[in-house]
Amino acid sequence: MSGLLYPYQQRWLEDDSRFKIGMFARQTGKTFTTTLEIAQDVAFAELEKRRVRWVILSRGERQAKEAMDEGVKLHLRALNAGFESMETDFRLSDKTTVRALEVATTNGSKITALPANPDTARGFSANVFLDEFAFHKDSHAIWRALFPVVSKPGLKLRVTSTPNGKGNKFYELMTGEADIWSRHVVDIYRAVKDGLPRDIAALKEALNDDDAWRQEYELEWLDEASAWLPWELINGVEHDQAGIPELYAGGPCYVGIDIGRRKDLFVIWVFELVGDVLWTRQVIERRGASFAEQDQLLDEVFSRYRVMRCCMDKTGMGEKPVEDAQRRHGSTRVEGVLFTSPNKLTLATVGKQRFEDKGLRIPMGNQALRADLHKLQKVAGPTGAPRFVAESDAGGHADRAWACFLACNAAETGPVEYAYHPVPNKNSMRGNRRSL
Structure with missing residues (x-):
């Protein structure tokens, strides 16, 4: 399947580093490629009669479902890997649950996709994919809850996103100096040079928003200082x-x-x-x-x-x-x-x-x-x-x-309060007069 990928996707797929982070322009296939890596890891485990565990944390339930349906399942079918799929309720508290989507292979490998939350990040010992991490609510809290999940030697962590300002953990990871991270940067110009069929001039003209273009396609970190709503x-x-x-x-x-x-x-x-x-x-x-x-x-x-x-x-x-x-x-x-x-x-x-x-x-x-x-x-x-x-x-x-x-x-x-006071009818009024 890697022959169907563009060179920047192949570089991401073939990078087997334990800690890998990628900043990609919008609609360049970052989720598609990372779910392919996950599907291949599961397929190889099946051939070798061993088990692997992956958890995908997405921005919300809809995005988790897309990652599972349009990524993981699509790739597993293409790889002829047998699996069963199911949906369950993942309890966050006594009052709150989220939908967890899961696929399980014959040999017991599992992939679970969930909306990102500090509570969903706990409780697993698994390889983890943080999809569009810069857009996750409470990204710092999610990170603190998540990291012990991948602390076991050999477990992998994959992080991808487009930029979303500087006030999130994705920004800190991408701009940090720790050599342990393998970092990939693919802006729209790199993607098109590698073969992605996009008309850059037409896209920019249609978007007609310089800040959005700089952030989501040129991958600039925009200054948040003057924004009323960061x-x-x-x-x-x-x-x-x-x-x-x-x-x-x-x-x-x-x-x-x-x-x-x-x-x-x-x-x-x-x-x-x-x-x-x-x-x-x-x-x-x-x-x-x-x-x-x-x-x-x-x-x-x-x-x-x-x-x-x-x-x-x-x-x-x-x-x-x-x-x-x-x-x-x-x-x-x-x-x-x-x-x-x-x-x-x-x-x-x-x-x-x-x-x-x-x-x-x-x-x-x-x-x-x-x-x-x-x-x-x-x-x-x-x-x-x-x-x-x-x-x-x-x-x-x-x-x-x-x-x-x-x-x-x-x-x-606040809501308008309504009060109802019944008006006595004529008969009841007469009766009241007689009793006086």
Whole structure:
């Protein structure tokens, strides 16, 4: 199978170092190649009548399933290695479980794929593959829990990712000086030179985001100093069950709307309050939508969800949409917010507090949304007063981030309490009079 790989993949596959780490540009096959290494190790063990154990820790359940289905199982079938597959519940606590995917061979070798978590990293003595490690929540805690797992002589550790800022363990490992690590770096230029069929100019033009291009394709470590929401905060609230409207459980909802008509996006962000956590249920984005379409989208949100409060950007062209929404849905539920500097500071502060407290959940792996949240910067204005900036580009000027912050602000009121007091009917009132 190695003959089907590009040279940079072959170099990674053939490197048998005990501790191996690779920084690869997006969509260059890092997971595919590493799961091939795992499958080959299992297949060779079968031939030699021995057992091996591998654990794959991915960003979430969906990514773990992709690594297993589109990587491990695919390779094992190609290698004609017999196996059985199963799914089980892996208990993290009395209240929390995650899905564990496992394949087992005839001779007893096993490969388990799990969402990364300090608790899932414990309890094994196995070879380990950390997939997209820079994006794992609590990467330092995962690392401390994980390393004893591979302490037994001969066990291997594989770590791959694209960069994700400097505040994570992957950055420390890649930039460290320890010679024990075999390090591989494959940016988009190296991959294309080795034969990967990509049109670099077209990719860069279509992405139209210099920071994202530098980080995800040129593998630069971007400075986090000016970002209002560092990558670590964004990583910490991602969940693969967020952003799925079908998971709405009927709870109170809070909505934020950033108004855009031509160049910028029109964004509706819907949170459902579950316990004390705001779960993203839906993020609606439109570019160039007419005001009539925007009204229709908002009406559908009010129809589908139990909206307690909605905060809308009423700056500039937003005045009329806000007035129209208040007329249709009530001024007690719809509030217009002017994007003045003090108001933006309040919105951003409320939003950031939610990220720091892990009081919300956002969709996992949505690159456009992640970039929007991260591109917002707080800078000093000419008078020294703070202001927020984000380069206006094809992805808007952080429209998704402001819709998120508006929804967080809407939730600051908490759920509205309703009380029911029955009104006595006329007969009961007469009876009361007679008894007096």
